[in-house]
Amino acid sequence: MRQTLQRDVYIVDLQANGIRLSTPRLLTLDERQDFPYEWMPDGRAVLFTSDRDGPYHIFRQGVDQGAPDLVVGGDEDLTIARFNPDRSWLIYLIMPKLGETSTTVRMMRVPVNGGPPQRVLEGPGINNQQCARSPSTLCLFSEIGTSGVKMFSFDPANGATTEISLPALSGANAFPYDWTLSPDGKMLARSLKMSTDKDPTIRIFSFENRSEQNIALPLGRV
Numbered sequence: 001m002r003q004t005l006q007r008d009v010y011i012v013d014l015q016a017n018g019i020r021l022s023t024p025r026l027l028t029l030d031e032r033q034d035f036p037y038e039w040m041p042d043g044r045a046v047l048f049t050s051d052r053d054g055p056y057h058i059f060r061q062g063v064d065q066g067a068p069d070l071v072v073g074g075d076e077d078l079t080i081a082r083f084n085p086d087r088s089w090l091i092y093l094i095m096p097k098l099g100e101t102s103t104t105v106r107m108m109r110v111p112v113n114g115g116p117p118q119r120v121l122e123g124p125g126i127n128n129q130q131c132a133r134s135p136s137t138l139c140l141f142s143e144i145g146t147s148g149v150k151m152f153s154f155d156p157a158n159g160a161t162t163e164i165s166l167p168a169l170s171g172a173n174a175f176p177y178d179w180t181l182s183p184d185g186k187m188l189a190r191s192l193k194m195s196t197d198k199d200p201t202i203r204i205f206s207f208e209n210r211s212e213q214n215i216a217l218p219l220g221r222v
Contacts, residue, residue: 009036009048011063027061037080041087049079058092072110072117084156085134088112091156093126107141109156121159132185140181149177166205167212
């Protein structure tokens with residue numbers, strides 16, 4: 001008997017005008033750790049990170065493809081692979097190597113049509129990054145530190161950053177914090193992983209009027 005915690009990539013189709021999902025289909029047919037992040041611009045391939053060749057690298061696999069193709073490799077662990085607004089660059093993070101005392105995370109970009117990786121910026125404790133889609137130009141990243149989580153906007157072309165203010169998350173700490181940006185760049189969804197005796201809540205923040213809406217998810221529906 002063997003028990004493993006294995007992360008795989010599944011794909012589904014939207015049905016009934018987008019309100020129902022088809023039966024999930026397994027895309028990554030291996031026993032590696034696979035983390036999906038994006039659809040490729042043509043919508044026919046998934047972008048994900050995997051440790052199938054040692055360090056975590058970035059791969060692309062078509063929906064009808066049996067094995068993935070390497071997109072970005074090397075000897076470092078890569079994560080959070082997403083596109084810039086016009087989808088001409090792939091932006092990703094390089095994490096500190098295991099055993100290093102430094103918490104500095106490097107943000108890189110690589111042209112979708114090929115070319116060498118280029119540095120965008122770096123900072124301590126960067127744990128997430130995401131851009132809206134064109135015509136929006138908004139890109140965000142977050143940093144985890146001793147005082148909590150800070151959020152910044154950034155320019156993927158020159159690395160310029162600006163800290164942005166958001167309503168505080170009660171009881172927030174480094175590990176359970178997560179967020180995602182809407183494709184139009186108008187809203188930010190944030191959540192905290194809760195203990196099993198509490199209903200999790202998604203907080204939707206509007207950049208247009210700085211209002212916030214809380215959506216509770218009963219445990220039985222999660």
